[in-house]
Amino acid sequence: VQYELGRVDIKQLDGVWMVLSKPNFPECLGKSANDKYMYTLGRMSFDMFKPIDLVCTIQDMYTTVLEVDSMSRVPSSLRQEVTRRNCPISCYNIVVTFTINTIDNKLEEPLSAIMVTYSYVVPDPSTPGRLTVFFTRGLLEPGEDADLEMWQKIFETRQTSPKKEKAQDLATKMLLGTTVEETIQEDGAMAFRMSTPLGAHGMTYVDFIYTDESLIIMKGQTGTLYVLSRVPPQLVG
Numbered sequence: 001v002q003y004e005l006g007r008v009d010i011k012q013l014d015g016v017w018m019v020l021s022k023p024n025f026p027e028c029l030g031k032s033a034n035d036k037y038m039y040t041l042g043r044m045s046f047d048m049f050k051p052i053d054l055v056c057t058i059q060d061m062y063t064t065v066l067e068v069d070s071m072s073r074v075p076s077s078l079r080q081e082v083t084r085r086n087c088p089i090s091c092y093n094i095v096v097t098f099t100i101n102t103i104d105n106k107l108e109e110p111l112s113a114i115m116v117t118y119s120y121v122v123p124d125p126s127t128p129g130r131l132t133v134f135f136t137r138g139l140l141e142p143g144e145d146a147d148l149e150m151w152q153k154i155f156e157t158r159q160t161s162p163k164k165e166k167a168q169d170l171a172t173k174m175l176l177g178t179t180v181e182e183t184i185q186e187d188g189a190m191a192f193r194m195s196t197p198l199g200a201h202g203m204t205y206v207d208f209i210y211t212d213e214s215l216i217i218m219k220g221q222t223g224t225l226y227v228l229s230r231v232p233p234q235l236v237g
Helices: 076-085 148-160 163-176
Strands: 015-019 037-040 055-067 090-102 111-123 130-142 178-180 190-198 205-211 215-220 225-230
Touching: 076 111, 076 190, 111 148
Parallel strands: none
Antiparallel strands: 015 055, 015 225, 037 055, 055 090, 090 111, 111 130, 130 190, 130 205, 178 190, 205 215, 215 225
């Protein structure tokens, strides 16, 4: 499908956007009984959160775009690029609500969960209408109605991963410069952080096909088409 990239003003994207299109990404496991797309937790989190083979059903997705309020929080490599190119930069955070459906078929009730992937976007230096995405950290926490005791039981298993998986984890951490919290917080939250942003021009990006004050149509580097609708400010909690 041929399409023409539209011009995009990164500052006009500020706000909360609800993803209206179905999250049909590569490595999808199929659909649930209520027509929701399913993925492994590993696929959803760069294999950072364990157990990676948990089957998860995506419920809703949101993207928040916010102007960077302090450049001191931006990784040095991105600060240098922004300064060198005199280009804008914004926070670009992806919020996914989902349910954890199975763990060896022993999970009687799905557990609700929320995952936030934090990143920054800057304009691609050679392709108008394209923003390059640089991922920096992630957060996983139980939903408000989740059984915290069951949540703790499921995620404590990551402490007893097989030696082969632990070796793969170490290699990934060394390659990406990633720090993963080894303990689960009392409220069930877990996090990872990348010392070097994961992303590169021409490799991790979104192409903007159409934008106005309330609607975005864009396409990711894997070919997935996204349709987003702005959430009215008065409804943002």
